[in-house]
Amino acid sequence: MKFWRNLAVAVLGLSVLAGCTNNPYTGESEASKAGIYGGVGAVAGALVGAATSSKKDRGKGALIGAAVGGAAGGGYGYYADTQEAKLRQTLQGTGVQVQRNGNDLKLIMPGNITFASNSADISSSFYPTLNSLVLVFKEFDKNGVDIVGYTDSTGSTELNNNLSNRRAQSVSSYLSANGVAASRLSAYGAGSSQPIASNTTEAGRAQNRRVEINLRPL
Incomplete structure (x- = not known):
């Protein structure tokens, strides 16, 4: 005792x-x-x-x-x-949400700052935010960076799966091209299967047209 x-x-x-x-x-x-x-x-x-x-x-x-x-x-x-x-500190005022769950960090980037509807081309206004992420990811290099693309419910399942995958790949390619080690990156699309807002309004669809970055211990 x-x-x-x-x-x-x-x-x-x-x-x-x-x-x-x-x-x-x-x-x-x-x-x-x-x-x-x-x-x-x-x-x-x-x-x-x-x-x-x-x-x-x-x-x-x-x-x-x-x-x-x-x-x-x-x-x-x-x-x-x-x-x-x-x-x-870095993402304050950009519209990107930072969420913490135990050891994992999640960045949620809605469509109104990332991609136009039915497009996998990164919006020009989103490049400064991505450049800030590049600097943070280089400073903190002990994480895997999992990039997941999502769409709203407009269009077919096949179209949305393909589009969300291309969006995730666009972000991954930009990070890699600017010095984030490709070995840390993974990218895939989840289509419209996991909405976080209503697809009945434009504002809701813009939230669902998002990219999430999950940071996990390597």
Whole structure:
């Protein structure tokens, strides 16, 4: 009982330390998602360390495991925190949405800023945003970049599948041509199968005519 009580105190301390970070873009102290990942890693590491050590060395093994697991878990969490902050700063006012789900980041780019209806040609006004993404993707190069194209419901399923694929390929080709490693990129079309707004209005169709970029750990 004493061993596990001491272990809990040690893990809690590691989690607090992992969670107290400074946002590199605002300078503010904050409890980041890295603290969550670090805490989870610390718990997992402590359990593994304790389980794989002799009874005599169980406490030492648990503390070592907690430290290693916390560092590993918090490491990518902090990386994702800083990348998210940079993307939100860079894309402010562009119309691109930034969403976070655990370790994954998603960028949602609606059709009113990306492509005209029934077109896979990148709108001229979208190039500055893509150029900003190129800079961020080069700075943060530990992600895979999955590009998915979508359409509204106008037209046949075959037409929409083909069009959404060409839209995704257009974005991928532009990123690759401007220095984002092709090995990090994947692109495919999902057609009109996953609308995020009503297809009964022009505004809704413009939202559905979108490209999403999913950033995941390599």
